[in-house]
Amino acid sequence: xxxxxxxxxxxxxxEVFGDWMEKYEYIIQLGKDLPLIDPKYKTDDNLIRGCQSxxxxxxxxxxxxxxFSADSDAVITKGLVGLVIQVLSNQTPKDIxxxxxxxxxxxxxxxxxxxxxxxxxxSMLKQIKxxxxxxxxxxxxx
Amino acid sequence: METTATQNIIWPDxxxxxxxxxxxxxxxxxxxxxxxxxxxxxxxxxxVIRSMQEYYTGYNSNVHRGVHTLSQKxxxxxEAARHQVASFIGADHxxxxxxxxTTDAINLVASGFRKEFLNEGDEVIISTxxxxxxxxxxxxxxxxxxxxxxxxxxTDKGELEMDVFESxxxxxxxxxxxxxxxxxxxxxxxxxDIIRLAHAQGIPVLxxxxxxxxxxxxxxxxxxxxxxxLSGHKVYGPTGIGILYGKESxxxxxxxxxxxxxxxxxxxxxxxxxxxIPLKFEAGTPAICEAIGLGAAMxxxxxxxxxxxxxxxxxxxxxxxEQLSTIPQLRFIGEAKHRAAAISFLIGDxxxxxxxxxxxxxxxxxxxxxxxxxxxxxxxxxxxxxxASLAVYNTTEEIDRLVQGVRKAVTLLG
Numbered sequence: 001x002x003x004x005x006x007x008x009x010x011x012x013x014x015e016v017f018g019d020w021m022e023k024y025e026y027i028i029q030l031g032k033d034l035p036l037i038d039p040k041y042k043t044d045d046n047l048i049r050g051c052q053s054x055x056x057x058x059x060x061x062x063x064x065x066x067x068f069s070a071d072s073d074a075v076i077t078k079g080l081v082g083l084v085i086q087v088l089s090n091q092t093p094k095d096i097x098x099x100x101x102x103x104x105x106x107x108x109x110x111x112x113x114x115x116x117x118x119x120x121x122x123s124m125l126k127q128i129k130x131x132x133x134x135x136x137x138x139x140x141x142x
Numbered sequence: 143m144e145t146t147a148t149q150n151i152i153w154p155d156x157x158x159x160x161x162x163x164x165x166x167x168x169x170x171x172x173x174x175x176x177x178x179x180x181x182x183x184x185x186x187x188x189x190v191i192r193s194m195q196e197y198y199t200g201y202n203s204n205v206h207r208g209v210h211t212l213s214q215k216x217x218x219x220x221e222a223a224r225h226q227v228a229s230f231i232g233a234d235h236x237x238x239x240x241x242x243x244t245t246d247a248i249n250l251v252a253s254g255f256r257k258e259f260l261n262e263g264d265e266v267i268i269s270t271x272x273x274x275x276x277x278x279x280x281x282x283x284x285x286x287x288x289x290x291x292x293x294x295x296x297t298d299k300g301e302l303e304m305d306v307f308e309s310x311x312x313x314x315x316x317x318x319x320x321x322x323x324x325x326x327x328x329x330x331x332x333x334x335d336i337i338r339l340a341h342a343q344g345i346p347v348l349x350x351x352x353x354x355x356x357x358x359x360x361x362x363x364x365x366x367x368x369x370x371x372l373s374g375h376k377v378y379g380p381t382g383i384g385i386l387y388g389k390e391s392x393x394x395x396x397x398x399x400x401x402x403x404x405x406x407x408x409x410x411x412x413x414x415x416x417x418x419i420p421l422k423f424e425a426g427t428p429a430i431c432e433a434i435g436l437g438a439a440m441x442x443x444x445x446x447x448x449x450x451x452x453x454x455x456x457x458x459x460x461x462x463x464e465q466l467s468t469i470p471q472l473r474f475i476g477e478a479k480h481r482a483a484a485i486s487f488l489i490g491d492x493x494x495x496x497x498x499x500x501x502x503x504x505x506x507x508x509x510x511x512x513x514x515x516x517x518x519x520x521x522x523x524x525x526x527x528x529x530a531s532l533a534v535y536n537t538t539e540e541i542d543r544l545v546q547g548v549r550k551a552v553t554l555l556g
Binding site for chain 1: 495
């Protein structure tokens, strides 16, 4: 699936929720289900410092695609991180670098992107883009 | 803190008070706003908002220099605000310096001590429960002067270890800078004892009264405190304004903080002589409107009666602790015997930010995180807390909403 298709699928999934509680129940479940990051990647280097919750993000290139794994000490953040990874993991660096991320807004979670929320989600999106641009530049050099 | 069945919480005018705060009359995420983040900043009554609007619509002008009518009016209002603040804390108006806030006030004192009184090998005493704003300025001063920052330890309940403090006092200590009320734990520190013990060895004391000002009466003469800092926005006033109180003798000894207009008597390129206190410390055009707003805020609290405010908040805090205690797995961080209206807690292993997000969805504003007291969080080995901090306009119904909200959050988090 393309990044756009992944986002549209999430938007469709979220349409069934009647109220905020169902929505957050789902996000919390996602957080609990997110495959754990390999402990060896849970390092300070991979730590994206938000003000409140910690997010660890690891990226590696597999067959020309960037694969992300992540973790957070807060379960809602972890669920949101899980959504971002669903959308952006297993895509080429070029596609990630060029992607427009619109699903967060569409599913009514824009407030989580506000810099004052400081839950690391905004920083994580930036970091993912940076990885993508970095790997893209590397592949052009090679 | 003792908790007994709390009924008859009497503040007959709480609805009248609420009506004076326009911001409280709104819904957030579909629910009537429950604002319990007063430790971070309080909301503003119409009296404060009106005073600031009147300034800009009626007599905005620069202070202390103009001969024209508006400037004289602005100067009178600005200086009247200083008198209002002075009377609020029981000081003389010449001892009240307008600053940007508590942080600015502490930096002013730390900067003066760095320049004038702190030398290699000297010591500065702070406590484990300080806000970063009462840690970092001293740390910077100590680093520059190769002095040592010493920290009063606290008990598991969140009280200062006073016997250790006493043993820390020695002739090398140049100042003791501690908070009156902890913003994270709500602990009310025994500041009179602290000041007495420090003074017995000739050591001056600075009190961070940012959290104290909205909740308890400040009488600087009774305390015999040397410096006291507070922020306007935490006591129903505007942001960007606060004060430093300094004993007159200390203010004469302390060198100017910043140079500029308004703080001078005479300037030549060879030498500048400084204005008398307090203007010596107020370089540049001050936050005139904000100072006037702060004066209005203090007049407002004075009119409510700080003792009545304290009595009401005490009962409300008791009620909140009692009700929150009924939530399984909830533990309080900070259980001091003497405490004010900031209540920090954690629930099981749930991250505070998760609880905060789910409370926000229900229109309940609390603070989550480390509250700018990272060393304190490390002391308790926690990432942060959920903090509900109360003000005079909060009600028992709002406490009930908080408790229901936390219960719902816990259910969702599973």
